[in-house]
Amino acid sequence: MTLLEVNDLSIRYAVDDGSAVHASDDVNFSVEPGETYGLVGESGCGKTTLAKSLVHLLDDNGYIEDGEVWFETTLPQWADENGDPKQSVIDDPDKPVRADGKTDLAQLNSKQIRDIRWRDIAIIPQSAMNALNPVYKVGDQIVEAILRHEPETTAEEAHERARDLLERVGIEPDRADDYAHQFSGGMKQRAVIAMAMACGPDLLIADEPTTALDVIIQDRILEELEALQEEFGVSILVISHDISVMAEICDRMAVMYGGKVMESGRTEEIFDAxxxxxxxxxxxxxxxxxxxxxxxxxxxxxxxxxxxxxxxxxxxxxxxxxxxxxxxxxxxxxxxxxxxxxxxxxxxxxxxxxxxxxxxxxxxxxxxxxxxxxxxxxxxxxxxx
Structure with missing residues (x-):
């Protein structure tokens, strides 16, 4: 069963003169469970905008004009005791829920999408330094995400899990008590990956995960992502301008230009044919x-x-x-x-x-x-x- 299904997604940025920037137009792709899918293209082609739109993280003037984003999840208030959508919700035309258990993320409001972020879909942003709050300890930031989605978890349990997550990505557990400025570039990237995995999401969006890192650290970060995928079965949506990165880690990919998908298919097809x-x-x-x-x-x-x-x-x-x-x-x-x-x-x-x-x-x-x-x-x- 498909995990993520994007149908004819069009995203706009409003401009002061009343016109709009067509950041993406009629984009279609899907991501399967346990798969690594890539979006590649030049800077400004719309790939990052597309990724941010999935979890409603666009700038204030950005908006989804048309399209659907069906994802394998159900909001807690719409789910039965088994986690499946209630029949009354499926039958309600005002609820963006299908009988197969998918929810249209494009139709959720800001409060509802916060229940999806981190729990079901987590994002590794382009700049790890900007993603970490400079006045909070790194471990505390991971704990915050855990407690937001798992109120039944105690603070002590959350702190222990944060330390385990850091160790899992190659950082000494005691560094959980350090601040972001005390980490190297590669450590910051690993810390953000640990934070993204804190609530066991089904989909991990990695936006330029190797940007500004030397080639040795780049390779280690990619290996870390592959290891996490193998261990936890998480699907990964990778955004990059570097086709060599895509060739190394993606099962399938789409090539974007000017807000449009120009070519898509299995990675070996894209490169060999x-x-x-x-x-x-x-x-x-x-x-x-x-x-x-x-x-x-x-x-x-x-x-x-x-x-x-x-x-x-x-x-x-x-x-x-x-x-x-x-x-x-x-x-x-x-x-x-x-x-x-x-x-x-x-x-x-x-x-x-x-x-x-x-x-x-x-x-x-x-x-x-x-x-x-x-x-x-x-x-x-x-x-x-």
């Missing part, structure tokens, strides 16, 4: 140890403005393969396997399938070949095939 020009461009810009002669090629141009964007493909102005159709409307998601097998584009809504938003999916082999060449991206006179 890349099917979108933007993803091909991303791969060109990252080094690989498998080819010593590889030259890094950046994608020319800059990301589009997302303030009231037009209807065309978001990547078309930077894409050397764009055709007239790309200017008319953003392409739907096409099934890559069908195109490879039959040479024609078939739209797909299957979350498990390898899909791409590209009108030229029937020319994939030629596009993959051309995308390797630097001249494809630098020669502005290239003619679309």
């Amino acid at each position: 890349t099917a979108n020009p933007y993803t091909l461009g991303l791969k060109n810009s990252f080094p690989t140890i498998t080819s010593k002669d590889q030259d890094l090629v950046s994608i020319p141009g800059t990301p589009p403005t997302l303030r009231d964007p037009d209807e065309g493909c978001r990547f078309r102005e930077r894409c050397p393969f764009a055709v007239e159709e790309c200017h008319a409307a953003h392409p739907p998601m096409y099934d890559v396997a069908t195109a490879d097998a039959e040479g024609r584009a078939v739209e797909s809504t299957d979350r498990r399938a390898h899909t791409t938003a590209c009108y030229r999916i029937d020319e994939l082999e030629q596009i993959r070949t051309d995308a390797i060449n630097e001249s494809t991206w630098t020669d502005q006179t290239i003619e679309s095939r």
Whole structure:
């Protein structure tokens, strides 16, 4: 059974002149129990906004305009003695609850979503230092989260669990009595991971978990996340601009650009059978140890403005393969396997399938070949095939 199901999620940021920034548009993906799912893309593509929206942590001018976020949970006041939603709640049209036990997080108010955070969904924010209160001991901050969701737990039990959690992520238990400024960067990141696991959530959102850390510490943090997943069975939603991180830890992933999902599928499919020009461009810009002669090629141009964007493909102005159709409307998601097998584009809504938003999916082999060449991206006179 799917743990998280995001349907056509669109998020906006209101601007003073009355317009809106389209941070994400019609985003669809799902996360399975025990799975690591990744959202990757350039800065400003909407991936962090998307993650924050799941637990209502957007800035004051941010809001969900449309879409659903179905999550495998039931609010305590809506649950029966077995933790399942009461039939009266399921039958109530004013309650965002389905018979399969999922709740639409997008429709919850601020009080209700606080019952979900930490208990069911925990988040590791980008900046560990900003996530820790500088005037509270690290252990006390973990204890606060435990007592908020488990009032039956005593303070002594919560403190002991906080020490155990710190030890579990490689920090001496006695450091629970220290303040955040006494921790190194890697220790802060571990402490935030311990805090996120305090209430045994089903989903852990890791937003750029290795940013600003050296490569050795990065590797250890990733190993720690994988170990926690194996031990507790938690699902992980990873947000990153680093496709090498995604390749290492993700089971499935989605590539975002300009608030849109450009390609999604199993990680090995994304890397071994890349099917979108933007993803091909991303791969060109990252080094690989498998080819010593590889030259890094950046994608020319800059990301589009997302303030009231037009209807065309978001990547078309930077894409050397764009055709007239790309200017008319953003392409739907096409099934890559069908195109490879039959040479024609078939739209797909299957979350498990390898899909791409590209009108030229029937020319994939030629596009993959051309995308390797630097001249494809630098020669502005290239003619679309």
